[in-house]
Amino acid sequence: MNRIYSLLLIVLPVLIFIFFGKVLLTDESELVSYYEPKPIPQFQLLDLQDQQISPSAFNNISLLNVWASWCITCLVEHPFLTQLSKNDIDLIGLNYKDSKASAQQWLQKRGNPYQFSIFDPRGDLAFELGVTGAPETFLIANQQIIGHVQGELNQEKWESIFLPLIRGIQNKDQ
Amino acid sequence: MTASALIYLFLFSMSNGLNAEAVYMFDDASEEKRFYSLISEIRCPKCTSGSIASSDVPVSRDLKQRVYELIKSGSSNEEIKDYVKQRFGESSDYKPAFDGLNYILWFGPFIFLGLLMAIFYSKRRL
Numbered sequence: 001m002n003r004i005y006s007l008l009l010i011v012l013p014v015l016i017f018i019f020f021g022k023v024l025l026t027d028e029s030e031l032v033s034y035y036e037p038k039p040i041p042q043f044q045l046l047d048l049q050d051q052q053i054s055p056s057a058f059n060n061i062s063l064l065n066v067w068a069s070w071c072i073t074c075l076v077e078h079p080f081l082t083q084l085s086k087n088d089i090d091l092i093g094l095n096y097k098d099s100k101a102s103a104q105q106w107l108q109k110r111g112n113p114y115q116f117s118i119f120d121p122r123g124d125l126a127f128e129l130g131v132t133g134a135p136e137t138f139l140i141a142n143q144q145i146i147g148h149v150q151g152e153l154n155q156e157k158w159e160s161i162f163l164p165l166i167r168g169i170q171n172k173d174q
Numbered sequence: 175m176t177a178s179a180l181i182y183l184f185l186f187s188m189s190n191g192l193n194a195e196a197v198y199m200f201d202d203a204s205e206e207k208r209f210y211s212l213i214s215e216i217r218c219p220k221c222t223s224g225s226i227a228s229s230d231v232p233v234s235r236d237l238k239q240r241v242y243e244l245i246k247s248g249s250s251n252e253e254i255k256d257y258v259k260q261r262f263g264e265s266s267d268y269k270p271a272f273d274g275l276n277y278i279l280w281f282g283p284f285i286f287l288g289l290l291m292a293i294f295y296s297k298r299r300l
Contacts, residue, residue, distance in 0.1 A: 132233045
């Protein structure tokens with residue numbers, strides 16, 4: 001009987017260790033980084049300057065960043081986006097569930113890193129893209145969405161998720 | 175007694191106001207049943223775990239509204255699930271996988287109970 005007890009004392013903690021170890025060591029950010037490429041959904045929307053925008057606006061390699069004036073994390077990633085916009089990548093905004101006035105005010109106050117921002121007050125285009133909240137960023141090349149980052153885009157995610165994808169595209173084109 | 179009843183009544187009325195939910199109108203009971211079973215099978219994309227039925231984050235509200243509209247326009251359950259999967263990924267179909275390490279989750283409690291009972295009975299005999 002005692003033997004069974006001592007065996008249990010060893011086996012049970014080991015099982016618990018294996019289980020929680022597996023759960024804790026699984027890197028969730030790696031799980032979401034794979035993105036099945038898909039075409040940009042059809043849409044016809046105005047930008048914040050009342051210009052008509054359609055999928056044909058995405059010519060080069062572009063980043064589509066979902067933002068809103070009510071979004072705190074968007075403030076956090078704003079300096080990084082400003083820095084990115086100085087590279088030769090098209091940075092396009094998707095203003096999400098916001099009002100035009102507060103969106104324009106926000107850009108005026110913080111600076112506008114976007115070439116233009118699509119105005120999506122009801123979140124229709126965002127829904128088609130599978131946006132779950134702001135901020136989120138999509139990488140678009142050749143009219144295809146090839147990458148997706150949820151939450152703040154920063155140097156680390158840029159280098160680990162988007163840069164390899166961009167290099168892959170550029171190598172294919174050459 | 176009366177005072178506590180009043181307080182409960184007050185809190186109850188408050189909670190009703192705060193949790194005001196969208197009202198979905200259905201033509202018949204089977205449509206309604208389909209709606210509620212569908213939203214319990216679609217994963218809330220913003221939550222660690224849970225269906226859109228149990229979540230009130232904006233994206234879940236949008237998803238429920240869309241499921242409702244699709245049911246109204248005559249889409250089948252499969253079409254609705256595919257519609258959601260195309261936008262929010264394969265993992266939005268919310269069925270806990272019955273494989274691999276998940277067996278521990280499914281059967282762990284029963285194994286544990288069995289072990290405890292075995293220990294309990296063997297101790298009594300001593």
